[in-house]
Amino acid sequence: MATASTSDFLVLDGVAKSYGPVQAVHDVSVRVAQGEFLGLLGPSGCGKTTTLQMIAGFEAPSAGQILLEGRALAGIPASKRNIGLVFQSYALFPHMTVAENVAFGLEMRRVPKPERQARVARALDLVHLTHLADRFPRQMSGGQQQRVALARALVIEPRLLLLDEPLSNLDAKLREEMQVELREVQRRVGVTTILVTHDQQEAMALCDRVAVMQGGRIVQIDAPWRAYDAPADPFVADFLGRSNRLLAKLDGGAAEAAGHRFPLPAPLAALRGEVALAIRPERLRILPAGQPGLPGMVHSRVFLGGFWLVRVETPCGDMLVTVQNTGTPPAEEGAAVALDWDAHSLRRLEAVA
Amino acid sequence: MSASRFAPAALSAPAVLALGVALLLPLGGIALLSFQGFDFDKGIIPRWDLANYASLATDSLFLEALARTFRIAVIVTVICLAIGVPEAWIIHRMAPRWRGLMLLVVVGPLLVSVVVRTFGWMVLLGGNGLINQGLRALGVPGAPFRMMFTEFAIILGLVHVMVPLVVLAVWASLGRLDPALARAAESLGAGRLTAFRRVVLPNIMPGILAGALMVFCLSASAFATPAMLGGRRLKVVSSMTYTEFLNTLNWPLGAAIAVLLLLAILAVTLLWTRLVERRALRRLGVG
Ligand SMILES: Nc1ncnc2c1ncn2[C@@H]1O[C@H](COP(=O)(O)OP(=O)(O)O)[C@@H](O)[C@H]1O
Ligand SMILES: [Mg+2]
Numbered sequence A: 001m002a003t004a005s006t007s008d009f010l011v012l013d014g015v016a017k018s019y020g021p022v023q024a025v026h027d028v029s030v031r032v033a034q035g036e037f038l039g040l041l042g043p044s045g046c047g048k049t050t051t052l053q054m055i056a057g058f059e060a061p062s063a064g065q066i067l068l069e070g071r072a073l074a075g076i077p078a079s080k081r082n083i084g085l086v087f088q089s090y091a092l093f094p095h096m097t098v099a100e101n102v103a104f105g106l107e108m109r110r111v112p113k114p115e116r117q118a119r120v121a122r123a124l125d126l127v128h129l130t131h132l133a134d135r136f137p138r139q140m141s142g143g144q145q146q147r148v149a150l151a152r153a154l155v156i157e158p159r160l161l162l163l164d165e166p167l168s169n170l171d172a173k174l175r176e177e178m179q180v181e182l183r184e185v186q187r188r189v190g191v192t193t194i195l196v197t198h199d200q201q202e203a204m205a206l207c208d209r210v211a212v213m214q215g216g217r218i219v220q221i222d223a224p225w226r227a228y229d230a231p232a233d234p235f236v237a238d239f240l241g242r243s244n245r246l247l248a249k250l251d252g253g254a255a256e257a258a259g260h261r262f263p264l265p266a267p268l269a270a271l272r273g274e275v276a277l278a279i280r281p282e283r284l285r286i287l288p289a290g291q292p293g294l295p296g297m298v299h300s301r302v303f304l305g306g307f308w309l310v311r312v313e314t315p316c317g318d319m320l321v322t323v324q325n326t327g328t329p330p331a332e333e334g335a336a337v338a339l340d341w342d343a344h345s346l347r348r349l350e351a352v353a
Numbered sequence B: 001m002s003a004s005r006f007a008p009a010a011l012s013a014p015a016v017l018a019l020g021v022a023l024l025l026p027l028g029g030i031a032l033l034s035f036q037g038f039d040f041d042k043g044i045i046p047r048w049d050l051a052n053y054a055s056l057a058t059d060s061l062f063l064e065a066l067a068r069t070f071r072i073a074v075i076v077t078v079i080c081l082a083i084g085v086p087e088a089w090i091i092h093r094m095a096p097r098w099r100g101l102m103l104l105v106v107v108g109p110l111l112v113s114v115v116v117r118t119f120g121w122m123v124l125l126g127g128n129g130l131i132n133q134g135l136r137a138l139g140v141p142g143a144p145f146r147m148m149f150t151e152f153a154i155i156l157g158l159v160h161v162m163v164p165l166v167v168l169a170v171w172a173s174l175g176r177l178d179p180a181l182a183r184a185a186e187s188l189g190a191g192r193l194t195a196f197r198r199v200v201l202p203n204i205m206p207g208i209l210a211g212a213l214m215v216f217c218l219s220a221s222a223f224a225t226p227a228m229l230g231g232r233r234l235k236v237v238s239s240m241t242y243t244e245f246l247n248t249l250n251w252p253l254g255a256a257i258a259v260l261l262l263l264a265i266l267a268v269t270l271l272w273t274r275l276v277e278r279r280a281l282r283r284l285g286v287g
Helices: A048-056 A098-108 A113-126 A142-154 A172-189 A200-206 A224-229 A234-239 B002-033 B051-057 B060-093 B096-111 B114-125 B130-137 B151-175 B180-187 B192-203 B205-221 B224-230 B237-248 B251-284
Strands: A010-019 A022-032 A037-041 A063-068 A083-086 A160-164 A192-197 A209-214 A217-222 A244-251 A254-257 A260-263 A272-279 A285-288 A294-303 A307-314 A317-324 A336-340 A347-351 B037-039 B043-045
Touching (some): A022 A048, A022 A063, A022 A217, A048 A160, A098 A113, A113 A142, A113 A172, A209 A234, A217 A224, A307 A336, B002 B251, B060 B096, B060 B192, B060 B205, B060 B251, B114 B151, B114 B224, B151 B224, B180 B192, B192 B251, B224 B237
Parallel strands (some): A083 A160, A160 A192
Antiparallel strands (some): A010 A063, A209 A217, A244 A254, A244 A272, A254 A260
């Protein structure tokens, strides 16, 4: 077969996996470009790990095929695929030091000792762990173990790097630091990477594109900002950040909800009847009561540092609003307010029958 | 503060007491008995010396039985590890629904009395037993072979009894092992066998060593299997003790033999935990 173009570096074509009656993965198709950082994002149990394990060679697909650099992977054992893997549990070898852990893959490849040591040193330097080379994994913090796992997977110069929820065992602050570091390392090494996560913030922060999965299927593949801005369906809208639902009566160009009439953006102008619209919390504005807008009452407000999260009760249901922290608190709990937004912030979720 | 300091001692007192009465009292009795004398007409003579031990030290029959006992125990332990460790690993890697069934098959024999199982081996191994009949039917030259009343028969019978213990001990440490470890090794280029040898094996060493010690001690002190498959002449230390107590009725001598066996096993156990086990555990950071 001809060498694949760089945009078809890894191809999953109609890949499915069933365990007896349980269909873990249905018909997943995706093309990953060389050097790309792709996120597999979805709730727990949606088939992310199974997909990753099929690429790594630990599970055989029940249907479809996986091509790496234009060649089918079927029948090639995991040990011959040259794919780096970082597990959620890190899976560091407890009886080996950090340096021995990192050297393991090179030893398996019979890399001569001097070169092996040089490459281990370089890999440890990449993740800033040179000073801990002789420690055992149990003597290290979660973040350090995570970096050892990364170095161990990268030192073999894999064709593909697979990360299965690599940061989910770290506390919030460390997770943010590691995100930056992971992104940096991936850029520097340039290895094609697939990250599995259930954390939308993590996927959006790290990935060039995210594939949002639900129930064993990919429901949308897009750049994170585009998937966030134009979710393909209500599930994606909800999963990627928060979203408010607004049920409105459309009558050509304008809409009405709970007695409040508002204009529609051009793409929705032709719609008629009852339609579920979606709007992000950061696109809503809180105005004093009496101003034109959807009337409501502040139910609660939570201070989150950079911004406030305000829940407003309206005749159309509760609406979440994020308000930039400018030094003055937003309207108090119990205050009557009105909600306003720009027409172009509205998205259509689905037609309601 | 002072109440809680004594609480552990107070709470464990009943168990300690029960253990003391059930174990130490009979053992103490045996130990005392081993210093006394014996006469065929007068029975036990109340005296205190090391005459029994002195006579055993030069008794070639006893020394031969002692050597045989330990030889058999070592061979049985090695064979049980060679069978039980891979067996546990293979069952561990099976699909969940097969796993439970296979474990039951392995452990099942433990539910049948050792005596019954040993009778089974007697039926199979006899001069006219199933194995020899089969070999003769196949025209194997030299058949029938003498298998009953050999060390081979004793080892076979003991291995059959002990393998499940190794499987269970190793199974327990496999359960504590991160299943991702073997996969991590494979993703780094190790074949299945290498992944097992380099990554899985060192991490289940505590279970293997505990299983080995258990099998060794039980084999060295086993009575029913060696007595039934070894016959009257092929004696091990525990069957020798039995003979002294019940046939010769020389209880003090029997007691001295029992004490020596106990001390020998104890010495091996201590050496094993000191030298082998502690080193393996220290590497894993649990010792
Ligand atoms: N070995 C297996 N046997 C049976 N069912 C499995 C197995 N592995 C995964 N599953 C099922 O497949 C589905 C997807 O699992 P998984 O890929 O682990 O999801 P995720 O990683 O997205 O949380 C789940 O419903 C899970 O119960
Ligand atoms: Mg998972």
